[in-house]
Protein backbone atom coordinates (compact mmCIF):
# COMPACT_ATOMS: atom_id res chain seq x y z
CA UNK A 1 0.00 0.00 0.00
CA UNK A 2 1.40 3.32 -1.05
CA UNK A 3 0.82 6.56 0.79
CA UNK A 4 -0.11 9.89 -0.79
CA UNK A 5 -2.91 11.97 -2.21
CA UNK A 6 -2.90 12.35 -6.01
CA UNK A 7 -4.90 14.49 -8.43
CA UNK A 8 -5.12 13.33 -12.04
CA UNK A 9 -5.89 16.06 -14.60
CA UNK A 10 -6.71 14.61 -18.03
CA UNK A 11 -9.34 15.63 -20.58
CA UNK A 12 -9.50 12.25 -22.31
CA UNK A 13 -11.99 10.26 -20.28
CA UNK A 14 -10.66 6.75 -20.97
CA UNK A 15 -7.09 7.78 -20.17
CA UNK A 16 -8.11 9.57 -16.97
CA UNK A 17 -10.22 6.71 -15.72
CA UNK A 18 -7.57 4.08 -16.34
CA UNK A 19 -4.96 6.20 -14.53
CA UNK A 20 -7.25 6.70 -11.55
CA UNK A 21 -7.76 2.95 -11.30
CA UNK A 22 -4.05 2.21 -11.65
CA UNK A 23 -3.17 4.60 -8.77
CA UNK A 24 -6.05 3.32 -6.66
CA UNK A 25 -4.84 -0.26 -7.10
CA UNK A 26 -1.49 0.76 -5.64
CA UNK A 27 -3.25 2.10 -2.58
CA UNK A 28 -3.06 5.85 -3.25
CA UNK A 29 -5.86 8.23 -2.48
CA UNK A 30 -6.74 9.58 -5.89
CA UNK A 31 -9.13 12.01 -7.56
CA UNK A 32 -9.61 12.69 -11.26
CA UNK A 33 -10.75 15.88 -13.04
CA UNK A 34 -11.36 16.52 -16.74
CA UNK A 35 -9.97 20.05 -17.12
CA UNK A 36 -7.39 22.53 -15.91
CA UNK A 37 -10.11 24.82 -14.55
CA UNK A 38 -11.51 22.07 -12.39
CA UNK A 39 -8.03 21.20 -11.18
CA UNK A 40 -7.35 24.78 -10.11
CA UNK A 41 -10.67 24.88 -8.29
CA UNK A 42 -9.81 21.74 -6.32
CA UNK A 43 -6.46 23.21 -5.29
CA UNK A 44 -8.33 25.80 -3.29
CA UNK A 45 -9.72 23.30 -0.77
CA UNK A 46 -7.41 20.31 -1.04
CA UNK A 47 -3.78 19.59 -0.40
CA UNK A 48 -2.29 17.08 -2.81
CA UNK A 49 1.08 15.41 -2.57
CA UNK A 50 1.23 14.90 -6.30
CA UNK A 51 -0.59 16.26 -9.35
CA UNK A 52 -0.39 14.26 -12.59
CA UNK A 53 -1.53 16.47 -15.43
CA UNK A 54 -1.82 16.27 -19.15
CA UNK A 55 0.18 19.05 -20.78
CA UNK A 56 -2.04 19.78 -23.75
CA UNK A 57 -5.60 20.61 -22.75
CA UNK A 58 -8.12 23.13 -24.02
CA UNK A 59 -8.27 26.55 -22.29
CA UNK A 60 -6.19 25.93 -19.18
CA UNK A 61 -3.22 23.75 -20.06
CA UNK A 62 -0.76 21.72 -17.99
CA UNK A 63 1.70 24.59 -17.61
CA UNK A 64 -0.95 26.74 -16.00
CA UNK A 65 -1.96 23.88 -13.74
CA UNK A 66 1.69 23.53 -12.75
CA UNK A 67 1.88 27.23 -11.89
CA UNK A 68 -1.29 27.06 -9.82
CA UNK A 69 -0.09 23.95 -7.99
CA UNK A 70 3.23 25.54 -7.06
CA UNK A 71 1.51 28.74 -5.99
CA UNK A 72 -0.93 26.83 -3.77
CA UNK A 73 1.70 24.66 -2.13
CA UNK A 74 5.24 24.69 -3.40
CA UNK A 75 6.03 21.28 -1.97
CA UNK A 76 3.36 19.48 -4.05
CA UNK A 77 5.08 17.60 -6.89
CA UNK A 78 3.86 17.67 -10.48
CA UNK A 79 4.30 15.03 -13.18
CA UNK A 80 3.32 15.90 -16.76
CA UNK A 81 1.90 13.72 -19.47
CA UNK A 82 3.11 14.82 -22.88
CA UNK A 83 2.53 13.85 -26.43
CA UNK A 84 5.52 13.34 -28.69
CA UNK A 85 5.42 16.84 -30.14
CA UNK A 86 5.34 18.69 -26.83
CA UNK A 87 8.53 17.42 -25.24
CA UNK A 88 10.29 20.78 -25.46
CA UNK A 89 7.44 22.33 -23.49
CA UNK A 90 7.75 19.56 -20.92
CA UNK A 91 11.43 20.34 -20.53
CA UNK A 92 10.52 23.95 -19.91
CA UNK A 93 7.99 22.75 -17.31
CA UNK A 94 10.73 20.98 -15.42
CA UNK A 95 12.62 24.21 -15.26
CA UNK A 96 9.47 25.72 -13.79
CA UNK A 97 9.39 23.15 -11.04
CA UNK A 98 7.73 20.01 -12.40
CA UNK A 99 9.27 16.79 -11.11
CA UNK A 100 9.31 14.82 -14.40
CA UNK A 101 7.27 13.95 -17.48
CA UNK A 102 6.15 10.78 -19.25
CA UNK A 103 5.53 10.61 -22.98
CA UNK A 104 2.43 9.12 -24.51
CA UNK A 105 1.98 6.28 -25.13
CA UNK A 106 3.26 4.85 -21.83
CA UNK A 107 2.62 1.79 -19.76
CA UNK A 108 1.10 2.12 -16.30
CA UNK A 109 4.22 0.63 -14.76
CA UNK A 110 6.19 3.58 -16.08
CA UNK A 111 4.00 6.32 -14.65
CA UNK A 112 3.62 4.49 -11.34
CA UNK A 113 7.39 4.40 -10.99
CA UNK A 114 7.74 8.12 -11.68
CA UNK A 115 4.88 8.93 -9.28
CA UNK A 116 6.45 6.87 -6.53
CA UNK A 117 9.76 8.66 -6.90
CA UNK A 118 8.09 12.06 -6.93
CA UNK A 119 6.25 11.23 -3.72
CA UNK A 120 9.42 10.01 -2.05
CA UNK A 121 11.08 13.28 -2.93
CA UNK A 122 8.18 15.19 -1.47
CA UNK A 123 8.37 13.32 1.83
CA UNK A 124 12.06 14.15 2.04
CA UNK A 125 11.48 17.76 1.14
CA UNK A 126 8.75 18.09 3.76
CA UNK A 127 11.02 16.57 6.35
CA UNK A 128 13.87 18.96 5.58
CA UNK A 129 11.50 21.88 5.56
CA UNK A 130 10.01 20.83 8.86
CA UNK A 131 13.42 20.45 10.44
CA UNK A 132 14.62 23.77 9.04
CA UNK A 133 11.55 25.50 10.35
CA UNK A 134 11.95 23.88 13.69
CA UNK A 135 15.58 24.84 13.98
CA UNK A 136 14.83 28.37 12.90
CA UNK A 137 12.02 28.79 15.37
CA UNK A 138 13.85 27.10 18.14
CA UNK A 139 17.35 28.41 17.89
CA UNK A 140 17.09 31.62 15.95
CA UNK A 141 16.67 34.91 17.69
CA UNK A 142 16.24 38.21 16.00
CA UNK A 143 19.44 40.19 15.71
CA UNK A 144 21.72 37.39 16.88
CA UNK A 145 24.04 36.31 14.13
CA UNK A 146 26.17 33.18 14.17
CA UNK A 147 26.43 29.84 12.52
CA UNK A 148 29.46 28.33 14.22
CA UNK A 149 28.90 25.19 16.23
CA UNK A 150 29.83 27.11 19.35
CA UNK A 151 27.21 29.76 18.68
CA UNK A 152 24.53 27.25 17.71
CA UNK A 153 25.14 25.53 21.02
CA UNK A 154 24.76 28.87 22.83
CA UNK A 155 21.48 29.50 20.99
CA UNK A 156 20.23 26.03 21.74
CA UNK A 157 20.77 26.43 25.47
CA UNK A 158 19.34 29.96 25.28
CA UNK A 159 16.16 28.70 23.70
CA UNK A 160 15.72 26.06 26.39
CA UNK A 161 16.37 28.57 29.11
CA UNK A 162 13.62 30.87 27.77
CA UNK A 163 11.04 28.33 28.76
CA UNK A 164 12.31 27.89 32.30
CA UNK A 165 12.47 30.14 35.33
CA UNK A 166 16.02 29.18 36.20
CA UNK A 167 18.63 31.64 37.21
CA UNK A 168 21.20 31.90 34.43
CA UNK A 169 24.86 32.83 34.51
CA UNK A 170 26.24 34.18 31.25
CA UNK A 171 30.01 34.30 30.96
CA UNK A 172 32.27 35.57 28.22
CA UNK A 173 34.79 38.25 27.41
CA UNK A 174 33.78 41.84 26.94
CA UNK A 175 31.79 42.43 23.77
CA UNK A 176 30.89 38.80 23.11
CA UNK A 177 27.15 39.42 23.38
CA UNK A 178 26.25 38.61 26.98
CA UNK A 179 23.66 41.35 27.23
CA UNK A 180 22.26 40.43 23.82
CA UNK A 181 21.70 36.84 24.96
CA UNK A 182 20.17 38.01 28.25
CA UNK A 183 17.73 40.19 26.30
CA UNK A 184 16.85 37.30 24.01
CA UNK A 185 16.07 35.16 27.05
CA UNK A 186 13.80 37.78 28.55
CA UNK A 187 11.98 38.72 25.36
CA UNK A 188 11.35 35.10 24.46
CA UNK A 189 10.16 34.10 27.92
CA UNK A 190 6.69 34.32 29.47
CA UNK A 191 8.02 37.43 31.27
CA UNK A 192 8.44 39.37 28.03
CA UNK A 193 5.67 41.90 28.71
CA UNK A 194 7.16 42.92 32.06
CA UNK A 195 10.33 45.05 32.36
CA UNK A 196 13.85 43.93 31.51
CA UNK A 197 16.17 45.87 33.79
CA UNK A 198 19.94 45.98 33.29
CA UNK A 199 22.26 47.01 36.03
CA UNK A 200 26.02 47.08 35.92
CA UNK A 201 27.02 46.14 39.46
CA UNK A 202 30.60 47.20 38.80
CA UNK A 203 29.54 50.73 37.90
CA UNK A 204 27.46 51.33 41.04
CA UNK A 205 29.12 53.47 43.68
CA UNK A 206 29.68 51.12 46.63
CA UNK A 207 27.56 53.06 49.08
CA UNK A 208 24.59 52.98 46.73
CA UNK A 209 24.77 49.37 45.58
CA UNK A 210 22.22 47.96 48.01
CA UNK A 211 19.78 50.83 47.77
CA UNK A 212 19.85 50.81 43.97
CA UNK A 213 19.07 47.13 43.88
CA UNK A 214 16.67 46.76 46.77
CA UNK A 215 15.46 50.30 47.40
CA UNK A 216 15.53 52.27 50.64
CA UNK A 217 13.13 53.87 53.08
CA UNK A 218 13.06 57.56 53.78
CA UNK A 219 15.67 58.67 56.28
CA UNK A 220 17.68 55.46 56.21
CA UNK A 221 20.81 57.43 55.34
CA UNK A 222 21.78 60.99 54.55
CA UNK A 223 20.26 61.82 51.21
CA UNK A 224 17.44 59.31 51.50
CA UNK A 225 14.81 62.01 51.49
CA UNK A 226 12.00 59.75 50.43
CA UNK A 227 11.25 56.08 49.90
CA UNK A 228 12.94 54.71 46.82
CA UNK A 229 11.96 51.68 44.85
CA UNK A 230 14.82 49.32 44.02
CA UNK A 231 15.55 47.77 40.66
CA UNK A 232 14.33 44.38 41.81
CA UNK A 233 10.90 45.91 42.34
CA UNK A 234 11.06 47.77 39.06
CA UNK A 235 11.68 44.46 37.36
CA UNK A 236 8.65 42.91 39.08
CA UNK A 237 7.35 39.97 37.03
CA UNK A 238 10.20 40.62 34.60
CA UNK A 239 13.92 39.99 34.49
CA UNK A 240 16.89 41.75 36.02
CA UNK A 241 20.31 41.43 34.41
CA UNK A 242 23.01 41.75 37.03
CA UNK A 243 26.02 42.59 34.92
CA UNK A 244 29.48 42.25 36.44
CA UNK A 245 27.99 40.21 39.26
CA UNK A 246 31.52 39.59 40.58
CA UNK A 247 31.70 43.25 41.59
CA UNK A 248 28.97 43.02 44.21
CA UNK A 249 29.86 43.83 47.81
CA UNK A 250 29.68 41.13 50.50
CA UNK A 251 26.60 42.78 52.03
CA UNK A 252 24.86 42.85 48.65
CA UNK A 253 25.79 39.23 48.11
CA UNK A 254 24.02 38.27 51.33
CA UNK A 255 20.89 40.04 50.14
CA UNK A 256 21.03 38.39 46.75
CA UNK A 257 21.37 35.01 48.39
CA UNK A 258 18.33 35.65 50.54
CA UNK A 259 16.34 36.66 47.52
CA UNK A 260 17.35 33.52 45.64
CA UNK A 261 16.47 31.35 48.61
CA UNK A 262 13.17 32.90 49.69
CA UNK A 263 12.21 35.43 47.02
CA UNK A 264 12.49 38.06 49.72
CA UNK A 265 14.11 41.49 49.63
CA UNK A 266 14.54 44.11 52.33
CA UNK A 267 14.95 47.78 51.39
CA UNK A 268 17.80 49.57 53.09
CA UNK A 269 16.61 50.87 56.46
CA UNK A 270 13.36 48.94 56.24
CA UNK A 271 12.43 46.24 58.65
CA UNK A 272 9.73 44.59 56.61
CA UNK A 273 10.53 41.92 54.07
CA UNK A 274 9.00 42.26 50.63
CA UNK A 275 8.41 39.56 48.10
CA UNK A 276 9.19 40.21 44.47
CA UNK A 277 8.82 37.95 41.48
CA UNK A 278 11.89 38.79 39.45
CA UNK A 279 14.07 36.52 37.42
CA UNK A 280 17.82 36.97 37.78
CA UNK A 281 20.23 36.66 34.90
CA UNK A 282 23.81 37.27 35.98
CA UNK A 283 26.68 38.09 33.67
CA UNK A 284 30.40 38.42 34.11
CA UNK A 285 33.61 38.50 32.15
CA UNK A 286 35.74 37.47 35.06
CA UNK A 287 36.38 34.00 36.35
CA UNK A 288 33.84 33.69 39.17
CA UNK A 289 35.30 30.38 40.35
CA UNK A 290 38.54 32.24 41.03
CA UNK A 291 36.63 34.97 42.85
CA UNK A 292 35.08 32.25 45.03
CA UNK A 293 38.48 30.71 45.72
CA UNK A 294 39.93 34.02 46.76
CA UNK A 295 36.94 34.66 49.02
CA UNK A 296 35.71 37.70 47.12
CA UNK A 297 32.51 35.97 46.06
CA UNK A 298 30.31 33.80 48.26
CA UNK A 299 30.39 30.13 47.37
CA UNK A 300 26.74 29.56 48.29
CA UNK A 301 25.66 32.47 46.10
CA UNK A 302 27.81 31.19 43.27
CA UNK A 303 26.01 27.83 43.36
CA UNK A 304 22.62 29.53 43.38
CA UNK A 305 23.53 31.64 40.36
CA UNK A 306 25.41 29.04 38.40
CA UNK A 307 22.32 26.89 37.81
CA UNK A 308 22.49 27.18 34.07
CA UNK A 309 25.66 28.47 32.52
CA UNK A 310 25.88 29.96 29.10
CA UNK A 311 29.43 30.59 28.01
CA UNK A 312 29.91 32.71 24.91
CA UNK A 313 33.30 31.97 23.38
CA UNK A 314 35.45 34.86 22.16
CA UNK A 315 35.12 35.67 18.48
CA UNK A 316 38.65 34.41 17.89
CA UNK A 317 37.47 30.90 18.72
CA UNK A 318 34.62 31.00 16.25
CA UNK A 319 36.05 32.70 13.22
CA UNK A 320 33.41 31.12 10.97
CA UNK A 321 31.01 33.73 12.33
CA UNK A 322 33.14 36.69 11.22
CA UNK A 323 31.99 36.92 7.56
CA UNK A 324 28.36 36.61 8.63
CA UNK A 325 28.74 39.30 11.27
CA UNK A 326 30.58 41.57 8.84
CA UNK A 327 27.77 41.27 6.29
CA UNK A 328 25.17 41.79 8.97
CA UNK A 329 26.73 44.96 10.38
CA UNK A 330 27.58 46.29 6.94
CA UNK A 331 24.00 45.99 5.81
CA UNK A 332 22.66 47.44 9.04
CA UNK A 333 24.97 50.43 8.97
CA UNK A 334 24.39 51.22 5.31
CA UNK A 335 20.69 51.14 5.94
CA UNK A 336 21.01 53.37 8.98
CA UNK A 337 23.16 55.92 7.16
CA UNK A 338 21.02 55.61 4.06
CA UNK A 339 24.19 55.02 2.07
CA UNK A 340 24.31 53.16 -1.20
CA UNK A 341 25.81 49.74 -1.65
CA UNK A 342 29.26 49.08 -0.27
CA UNK A 343 31.21 45.85 -0.18
CA UNK A 344 34.52 44.66 1.18
CA UNK A 345 37.38 43.56 -1.02
CA UNK A 346 38.54 39.97 -0.58
CA UNK A 347 41.69 41.18 1.16
CA UNK A 348 39.65 43.27 3.53
CA UNK A 349 37.45 40.31 4.41
CA UNK A 350 40.43 38.06 4.93
CA UNK A 351 42.12 40.68 7.13
CA UNK A 352 38.98 40.80 9.25
CA UNK A 353 38.78 37.02 9.36
CA UNK A 354 42.37 36.75 10.56
CA UNK A 355 42.36 39.51 13.13
CA UNK A 356 42.17 38.44 16.78
CA UNK A 357 39.33 40.71 17.93
CA UNK A 358 40.28 41.41 21.54
CA UNK A 359 37.14 43.55 21.81
CA UNK A 360 35.07 40.82 20.18
CA UNK A 361 31.85 41.64 18.39
CA UNK A 362 31.58 45.16 19.72
CA UNK A 363 34.97 45.92 18.23
CA UNK A 364 33.97 44.35 14.92
CA UNK A 365 30.84 46.44 14.82
CA UNK A 366 32.80 49.63 15.52
CA UNK A 367 35.40 48.88 12.89
CA UNK A 368 32.79 48.24 10.23
CA UNK A 369 31.03 51.44 11.20
CA UNK A 370 34.23 53.44 10.96
CA UNK A 371 35.26 51.81 7.70
CA UNK A 372 31.92 52.66 6.13
CA UNK A 373 32.12 56.24 7.35
CA UNK A 374 35.67 56.74 6.09
CA UNK A 375 35.66 54.91 2.80
CA UNK A 376 34.87 56.97 -0.27
CA UNK A 377 34.57 54.06 -2.66
CA UNK A 378 32.07 51.33 -3.16
CA UNK A 379 34.65 48.68 -2.34
CA UNK A 380 36.33 48.96 1.06
CA UNK A 381 39.97 47.91 0.93
CA UNK A 382 42.07 46.23 3.60
CA UNK A 383 44.13 49.43 4.05
CA UNK A 384 41.02 51.34 4.97
CA UNK A 385 40.28 49.10 7.91
CA UNK A 386 41.38 50.53 11.25
CA UNK A 387 42.98 47.29 12.46
CA UNK A 388 46.67 46.40 12.79
CA UNK A 389 47.01 44.53 9.52
CA UNK A 390 50.59 43.30 9.86
CA UNK A 391 49.60 41.24 12.85
CA UNK A 392 48.14 38.49 10.78
CA UNK A 393 50.82 38.60 8.12
CA UNK A 394 53.48 37.39 10.54
CA UNK A 395 51.23 34.85 12.16
CA UNK A 396 51.87 31.93 9.84
CA UNK A 397 55.53 32.72 9.21
CA UNK A 398 56.87 32.61 12.71
CA UNK A 399 54.49 32.09 15.59
CA UNK A 400 57.10 32.92 18.22
CA UNK A 401 58.11 36.10 16.53
CA UNK A 402 54.45 36.89 16.20
CA UNK A 403 53.87 36.46 19.92
CA UNK A 404 56.74 38.81 20.70
CA UNK A 405 55.53 41.39 18.28
CA UNK A 406 52.05 41.00 19.60
CA UNK A 407 53.02 41.68 23.19
CA UNK A 408 54.89 44.75 22.01
CA UNK A 409 51.82 45.95 20.20
CA UNK A 410 49.70 45.21 23.24
CA UNK A 411 51.88 47.26 25.59
CA UNK A 412 51.99 50.21 23.32
CA UNK A 413 48.32 49.92 22.56
CA UNK A 414 47.33 49.80 26.20
CA UNK A 415 49.55 52.79 26.86
CA UNK A 416 47.73 54.63 24.11
CA UNK A 417 44.40 53.42 25.35
CA UNK A 418 45.07 54.65 28.86
CA UNK A 419 46.09 58.07 27.58
CA UNK A 420 43.05 58.28 25.34
CA UNK A 421 40.76 57.53 28.25
CA UNK A 422 42.42 60.06 30.56
CA UNK A 423 42.29 62.70 27.86
CA UNK A 424 38.64 62.06 27.10
CA UNK A 425 37.69 61.99 30.77
CA UNK A 426 39.34 65.36 31.25
CA UNK A 427 37.71 66.77 28.16
CA UNK A 428 34.22 65.67 29.12
CA UNK A 429 34.45 66.48 32.80
CA UNK A 430 34.42 62.83 33.86
CA UNK A 431 31.15 62.06 32.10
CA UNK A 432 31.63 58.36 31.44
CA UNK A 433 28.63 57.90 29.20
CA UNK A 434 29.97 60.57 26.86
CA UNK A 435 33.52 59.26 27.03
CA UNK A 436 32.39 55.71 26.26
CA UNK A 437 30.43 56.96 23.28
CA UNK A 438 33.33 59.00 21.94
CA UNK A 439 35.72 56.06 22.32
CA UNK A 440 33.27 53.62 20.82
CA UNK A 441 33.18 51.27 23.81
CA UNK A 442 30.45 50.40 26.31
CA UNK A 443 30.30 52.12 29.67
CA UNK A 444 31.00 48.72 31.21
CA UNK A 445 34.20 48.36 29.30
CA UNK A 446 35.18 51.93 30.10
CA UNK A 447 34.59 51.30 33.78
CA UNK A 448 36.70 48.18 33.64
CA UNK A 449 39.51 49.95 31.85
CA UNK A 450 39.44 52.80 34.35
CA UNK A 451 39.90 50.23 37.06
CA UNK A 452 42.53 48.29 35.13
CA UNK A 453 44.66 51.36 34.48
CA UNK A 454 43.90 52.68 37.95
CA UNK A 455 42.75 56.00 36.58
CA UNK A 456 41.64 58.27 39.38
CA UNK A 457 38.48 60.13 38.47
CA UNK A 458 39.14 63.82 38.96
CA UNK A 459 35.48 64.64 38.83
CA UNK A 460 32.51 63.24 40.62
CA UNK A 461 31.16 60.17 38.88
CA UNK A 462 27.99 61.66 37.59
CA UNK A 463 26.45 59.03 35.44
CA UNK A 464 28.13 55.73 35.84
CA UNK A 465 24.98 53.65 36.03
CA UNK A 466 24.41 51.88 32.81
CA UNK A 467 21.01 50.82 31.68
Ligand SMILES: Nc1ncnc2c1ncn2[C@@H]1O[C@H](COP(=O)(O)OP(=O)(O)OP(=O)(O)O)[C@@H](O)[C@H]1O
Nearest residue numbers: 143144145174175176177178179180361362444445
Ligand atom coordinates in the same frame (compact mmCIF):
# COMPACT_ATOMS: atom_id res chain seq x y z
N1 LIG B 1 25.96 37.25 17.78
C1 LIG B 1 25.74 38.56 17.59
N2 LIG B 1 25.04 38.99 16.53
C2 LIG B 1 24.83 40.30 16.31
N3 LIG B 1 25.27 41.26 17.13
C3 LIG B 1 25.96 40.91 18.22
C4 LIG B 1 26.23 39.54 18.52
N4 LIG B 1 26.92 39.48 19.67
C5 LIG B 1 27.09 40.74 20.07
N5 LIG B 1 26.52 41.62 19.22
C6 LIG B 1 26.53 43.09 19.34
O1 LIG B 1 27.79 43.46 19.86
C7 LIG B 1 27.68 44.48 20.84
C8 LIG B 1 28.19 43.99 22.18
O2 LIG B 1 27.32 43.02 22.73
P1 LIG B 1 26.93 43.00 24.29
O3 LIG B 1 26.75 44.37 24.82
O4 LIG B 1 25.80 42.06 24.45
O5 LIG B 1 28.26 42.36 24.88
P2 LIG B 1 28.68 42.07 26.39
O6 LIG B 1 29.23 40.70 26.41
O7 LIG B 1 27.54 42.36 27.28
O8 LIG B 1 29.87 43.09 26.59
P3 LIG B 1 30.43 43.76 27.97
O9 LIG B 1 31.07 42.66 28.75
O10 LIG B 1 31.42 44.74 27.47
O11 LIG B 1 29.27 44.37 28.66
C9 LIG B 1 26.20 44.84 20.87
O12 LIG B 1 25.99 45.93 20.01
C10 LIG B 1 25.53 43.60 20.35
O13 LIG B 1 24.30 43.90 19.76
Ligand SMILES: [Mg+2]
Nearest residue numbers: 178179243444
Ligand atom coordinates in the same frame (compact mmCIF):
# COMPACT_ATOMS: atom_id res chain seq x y z
MG1 LIG C 1 27.37 43.83 28.79
